[in-house]
Amino acid sequence: MDVLATASRGLVAAGNRLAASAERVSRMGFDESVDYVHEAVEQVTAKQEFRANLQVIRFADDMWRALLAIQSR
Numbered sequence: 001m002d003v004l005a006t007a008s009r010g011l012v013a014a015g016n017r018l019a020a021s022a023e024r025v026s027r028m029g030f031d032e033s034v035d036y037v038h039e040a041v042e043q044v045t046a047k048q049e050f051r052a053n054l055q056v057i058r059f060a061d062d063m064w065r066a067l068l069a070i071q072s073r
Contacts, residue, residue, distance in 0.1 A: 003060050010053035018046035 021042040028034045 004057060007053045007056040007060070010056070011050060014046045014049035014053060017049065018043055021046065 021039045024031075024034050025036070025039050028036065
């Protein structure tokens, strides 16, 4: 399992989720079925997903640096 690839796909998915929600919000004046509260929750959730995947990448980077430090001794 490639952790970086998984986290990268997670970043893309979170970005897509945010973009889709933003597009729906932009139609609010024309489409009465758009629920602003739901879209606000979608955007906050996308932000948290993005943040979590970014933390996975940072953690993997820290582990890689620690391994290189051990090997260079």
